[in-house]
Amino acid sequence: MRKRNAVMSLLTLGAAVAGVATTASTSGAARSAAPAAVHRVTPKGTLTISNAEFLWTCGFSPFNPSSAFLAVGPVYETLDLVDTLNNAKVTPVLATSYAWSNGNKTLTFTIRKGVKWSDGTPFSAADVAYTFSLLKKNPGLDMNSVWSVLSSVAQKGDQVAFNFKTAAVPYFFYIADQVGIVPEHIWSKVANPLRYKDANPVGTGAYTIGNCTSQNVSYQANHHYWQPNEPTIAKVEYPAFTSNPPANTLLSSGGAQWGGQFIPNLKTEYLSKSSSNHYWFPPVVNVSVFVNETDPILKNVAVRKALAYAIDRSRVAQIGEYGYEHPGNQAGIVTPTFSSWLDSAALKASGYSYNPSKAISILEKAGFKKGSNGIFQTAQGKPLSFSIINQSAYTDWVAALQVVSQELQAVGIKLTVDNLAGTDYSAKLYDGNYQLAYGYEAGGPSPYYEFRQWLYSPGSAPVGKAAPTDWERYSNPKTDALINSYATSASTAQQQSILNKLQQVMLTDVPVIPVTEQADWDEYSTAQYTGWPTPSNPYAQPFPQVYPDWGYILLHLHAK
Numbered sequence: 001m002r003k004r005n006a007v008m009s010l011l012t013l014g015a016a017v018a019g020v021a022t023t024a025s026t027s028g029a030a031r032s033a034a035p036a037a038v039h040r041v042t043p044k045g046t047l048t049i050s051n052a053e054f055l056w057t058c059g060f061s062p063f064n065p066s067s068a069f070l071a072v073g074p075v076y077e078t079l080d081l082v083d084t085l086n087n088a089k090v091t092p093v094l095a096t097s098y099a100w101s102n103g104n105k106t107l108t109f110t111i112r113k114g115v116k117w118s119d120g121t122p123f124s125a126a127d128v129a130y131t132f133s134l135l136k137k138n139p140g141l142d143m144n145s146v147w148s149v150l151s152s153v154a155q156k157g158d159q160v161a162f163n164f165k166t167a168a169v170p171y172f173f174y175i176a177d178q179v180g181i182v183p184e185h186i187w188s189k190v191a192n193p194l195r196y197k198d199a200n201p202v203g204t205g206a207y208t209i210g211n212c213t214s215q216n217v218s219y220q221a222n223h224h225y226w227q228p229n230e231p232t233i234a235k236v237e238y239p240a241f242t243s244n245p246p247a248n249t250l251l252s253s254g255g256a257q258w259g260g261q262f263i264p265n266l267k268t269e270y271l272s273k274s275s276s277n278h279y280w281f282p283p284v285v286n287v288s289v290f291v292n293e294t295d296p297i298l299k300n301v302a303v304r305k306a307l308a309y310a311i312d313r314s315r316v317a318q319i320g321e322y323g324y325e326h327p328g329n330q331a332g333i334v335t336p337t338f339s340s341w342l343d344s345a346a347l348k349a350s351g352y353s354y355n356p357s358k359a360i361s362i363l364e365k366a367g368f369k370k371g372s373n374g375i376f377q378t379a380q381g382k383p384l385s386f387s388i389i390n391q392s393a394y395t396d397w398v399a400a401l402q403v404v405s406q407e408l409q410a411v412g413i414k415l416t417v418d419n420l421a422g423t424d425y426s427a428k429l430y431d432g433n434y435q436l437a438y439g440y441e442a443g444g445p446s447p448y449y450e451f452r453q454w455l456y457s458p459g460s461a462p463v464g465k466a467a468p469t470d471w472e473r474y475s476n477p478k479t480d481a482l483i484n485s486y487a488t489s490a491s492t493a494q495q496q497s498i499l500n501k502l503q504q505v506m507l508t509d510v511p512v513i514p515v516t517e518q519a520d521w522d523e524y525s526t527a528q529y530t531g532w533p534t535p536s537n538p539y540a541q542p543f544p545q546v547y548p549d550w551g552y553i554l555l556h557l558h559a560k
Helices: 125-137 169-177 243-251 301-310 313-321 344-350 357-364 395-410 422-431 446-453 476-486 492-509 549-554
Strands: 042-051 079-085 089-090 095-101 106-111 150-156 159-164 207-212 216-221 235-241 277-279 283-291 383-391 414-420 435-441 512-519 523-525
Touching: 042 243, 079 169, 089 095, 089 422, 095 169, 106 125, 106 169, 125 150, 125 159, 169 313, 169 446, 169 476, 243 395, 283 301, 301 357, 301 395, 301 492, 301 512, 313 395, 313 512, 383 395, 383 422, 395 414, 395 435, 395 512, 414 422, 422 435, 446 476, 446 492, 476 492
Parallel strands: 042 235, 383 414, 383 435
Antiparallel strands: 079 089, 095 106, 106 159, 150 159, 207 216, 216 235, 277 523, 283 435, 283 512
């Protein structure tokens, strides 16, 4: 998809937006892409992505958090693309326009005509309405809890209207950008959508799945794709790696053109290998310690505060991430990307900084006493000894948690790092079968989205059931009310006030402990392809796991 000039900011998706999104999207030409008018080019070449994650399961359900990033974007398309790094600009995809009405409680999309599914079946607005009804009937598929605020979804002709219980402008991002639209003629025949692997997905996107093994996913150009002259790349290979070093070797040797992982000594190991090698690491979310609040000891806020004071975030960022990621802050606002939202006065007043003496003092005042081994214990003699799950593939995280473990030991807390394969890690994280976990949420175009993913209890689930968000099982009705009130606000000042209160929740309740600011790891080569997103042209998030963005990037790339 080529970047259109007629795009409009959603005013950080928090202000009231009314009317049609773009001037161009209301024209007759933009509303239809008739197959007969589509000019074709012959896709050529192969693009290889080198990105350490885990072995592939060859499932591509867009409603499974473990597989959605492989499918949404290149295979399953969304209604729009919202550019997180560029003032939340909106680019039409399967919808040609949108409009708010009814006091921002109704969002109506006009659906693109002339699009076909990859099996040749015509796509229509009925597929859009069906997709969202599928989420309503199967709440386990609703990864962003959109039905916690939706009241109905109705199709009329080529339009689909989303009716909300209250004003809900921030939910535009979830509706338009985060839900891959699926074909009714396929999914309506699935007996159990919650368990559906979707091994042979049928989408509207520029690519279909070719061969898939646990070692590699091969994407092939969809020669019937609706956009003129797209895609230009014939094949995309996405090999699986279970650790960073072999992925880095493939990338630095030129065997891959796009990487998305930590590379120690980036200049020596990658940039020096070719003048065509480049990188861009914009931060958008936090890498955090998630604290399981169902644990009888960790639910004590004194323990969580002690953990927050005991971790030297700057040291972790320098040693674990080689300084490529900034240290996080307990208020939870990623800087400099979202600096304007930070309540710096509240953060300063809270005193959160590396302070092991204060961590010890907090525990002592809470009644904990050190045992003969130097580890604090409860009045019942249970030690403050915790395990933290981590992804073994991420060597930077492994190194970071070695630092954290040493720092906690110094204040009388024992930390055992459990480095797991990606699939095992994800299962424990989503099901809540852990004490502490190291990881990050997806975020969005403003800090509101990460706070909602951290703190909104309707997005969680009981331990033993998969929670799409709120993995720590935090629950506070007042916090839920704040998050709900943000969605109803049309005032920037009120939104800031609400986010200040949510920052205070982070400082007071410490449900999550931000450690570093997660970079969108993006290493890319211009030797064969041009058109990559850059700081001067940030048309999408550049990390090859962010969906639907990475599928959108593929449509910008062209062979030299």
